[in-house]
Amino acid sequence: MANDPHHDAPVFDLLVIGGGVNGCGIARDAAGRGLSVCLVEKDDLGSGTSSASTKLFHGGLRYLEYFEFKLVREALGEREILLKAMPHIAWPMRFVLPYTPSMRFENDTPTSKLLSTVMPWMKGRRPAWLIRAGLFLYDSLAGRKFLPGTKTVDLATDPAGVPLKDEFEKAFEYSDCWVQDSRLVSLNARDAAERGASVLTRTELIGAERQADQWLVTLKNVETGERFTKQARMLANAGGPWVRDLIDRTSRSNMKTDVRLVKGSHIVTHRLYEHDKAYFLQGRDGRIIFLLPYEEDYTLIGTTDREHHDPNVPPEISESERDYLLGFANEYLKQKLTPDDIVWAYSGVRPLYDDGASSATAATREYVMVLDDNGGAPILNVFGGKITTYRRLSEQAVDRLSEAANRSGKGWTAGVPLPGGDFPVAEVDKLIASLREHHSFLDANWAKRLVRAYGTDALEMLDGARAKRDLGEMFGADLSQSEVEWLMTREFARTAEDVVWRRSKLGLRMSDQEIGRLDDFMEEKRSALDLAAPMTAAG
Known part of the structure; x- marks a missing residue:
């Protein structure tokens, strides 16, 4: 820079x-x-x-209930385009939607109102055929080239049923994608x-x-x-x-x-189950939340929808939002979650177009x-x-x-890789193995993290390093001086917070003392690396 x-x-x-x-x-x-x-x-x-999302590339299954077919079709069409452009920071994920035949929902979506009018005895319920029809539409709206379609799961025999209460016997499983936002x-x-x-x-x-x-x-x-x-x-x-x-x-x-400002809050717990699938859970209030595998050792739970009236007031999770997410998850999980299980929480403000919707959840x-x-x-x-x-x-x-402005030029970004993403989606494991072959001091988790963050750029970042000591000072959680200097010179990072909470989520694994030492190091390095002023074009 x-x-x-x-x-x-x-x-x-x-x-x-x-x-x-x-x-x-x-x-x-x-x-x-x-x-x-x-x-x-x-x-x-x-x-x-952009750093406080639910970390998903998805069509938005629940938006079908609001008849937002154009939005869902466009989003579904983008999933595989984006996966090809960034296979290091985005990957396919299977979602499990447990069927709840006895649960009634306080649901005022256009779909539920229509259903209640035609079949009043179904008021407050999403019947299995309606969910299956929605998932068929979800699979079909934009076409799929390599993401697998929906299937029905027997929770009594499938690993997805292990963390769920015994009352949940059947689920639907479908595809969406994860992204490091x-x-x-x-x-x-x-x-x-x-x-x-x-x-x-x-x-x-x-x-x-x-x-x-x-x-x-x-x-x-x-x-x-x-x-x-x-x-x-x-x-x-x-x-x-x-x-x-x-x-x-x-x-x-x-x-x-x-613009309509809507706050969404998330909580993070230690890992709640062993498999790598996510859960799509329906609540009695008609809303949904996700349970997602997060940073290898954690589970992400979210999100809420609350009005937020001032963009200059930093969003923070409230006690009522925390209890809402815990209570929602506890409707489904055998293991009862309490506030003591939360290791981190974050909130973000979604700037939605104000279409006059009656609630934050219904806003387009x-x-x-x-x-x-x-x-x-x-x-x-x-x-x-x-x-x-x-x-x-x-x-x-x-x-x-x-x-x-009467300027020419056509769009070009569809499928064009982002830095480090110039490899096939299916070859992530091959790239991890190659990185370890060139740098034998890396353990499996360290190599996986580097590839999932930097893709092929990880090879350049570590070029010439024959031992761990060649990477310079180690700050904790396998964060090296070489990686930090890369982030400062290539990715506009200026503070420890930039590094451990946005360019990565290593803040989950590092102590306050380690983060403080990193901040001191970065302050010392900014002048040495000619980064005293705001960042500009890469050199």
Whole structure:
């Protein structure tokens, strides 16, 4: 990385506001089309919504109950495209949906209302045939090339039945995919930088003034307080929860389109079962939660849907949300969970398009893009979206802006690997074995973690290391100096928090003392590695 030359900045074709998955995806797509791009993020990449998801590439099975067929079809169509582009940080996962014939649900979805009208005796229930029909539709909407379809499972004989109460006798098993969400963000930013984009973290947008055919943007380095300006012909507002605030700082329009902030909270426990499948659980209130294998030794449980009214108030799990998730899981599990079983919890704010839905759960997950070019230079404001559809959203955003600015260039990202993802989906184990063959000091878990984070780049990261001592200082949980310096020079990491909670989840395994030593080391290294200023294009 190199320091950004603020004072001699060129006029960029596009300035992207927001370093979440949508902003980094837009920057990557635009840079790959030959546009000059600057991306600004006031914190770390993925520090908001994009690192606090349920970590899934999925169509959204429950959205079928709201008749959101377009959203589900698009998301399902993206799953295998994304898997091919990032086989290191995303992989197929089987989901087990236990059938609950006796459970009644407080369910007010359009589907349940229709069912109750036609067959009133079914009120409050999801019959097996309805679930099976929904899963058939889920399998069929966008087609599948290598993800297996739905099957029925006998829980009395299948390992999936072991952690469940004996009353659950049958389940349906279907396919979706897991993704390391915050690594997805940093790899998109890195790819954008390698294609020429300027990526400025810890850089806040103060204001933007439209000057005929371009924007004059005022920015602030949040670490030093320094203010400087950039010029750009187009703006993309991918501010997530702050999208409305950024509209007020830029276009000064009377745009009525707004965002609905919904908090989702998750809890993490020690591993609750031995197999590698996930669970899709239905609640009596009509909602669903997931139980997911997490970071080898843990289980992730989530999520909630609660209104969140101020993006500047950091989201935190409440006691009622904690108890809700524990109680929900305890309806199904033989092992009764208590607050003492929780090893970590996190919350994020989903910036949904405000469609006037009656509840946070019912609010649409569709994304909406509003272009404002009436006053000259265009700005595109992005509302909502799912992590699964980030690539399509990014492609369509750059299409809209290019059309408004009479720029040519076609979308190109479908199936193009992210850094480290240039190997077949089925060859993860082969790559792990190759890494251990070249570096015999790696144990199986260490090698697997490196491949699942960096893919083929793990070979370059460890190049020349014949023993563990060749990797420099070890900070805990097999985190080496070589890996940390890679993250600082290639993936925009500046603090220990960036490394152990976003570029990885090693914070689950490291002590406060170890994380403190890592922070001290990174502070010492920033000046030595010429990283005193916000990060910019990869070198």
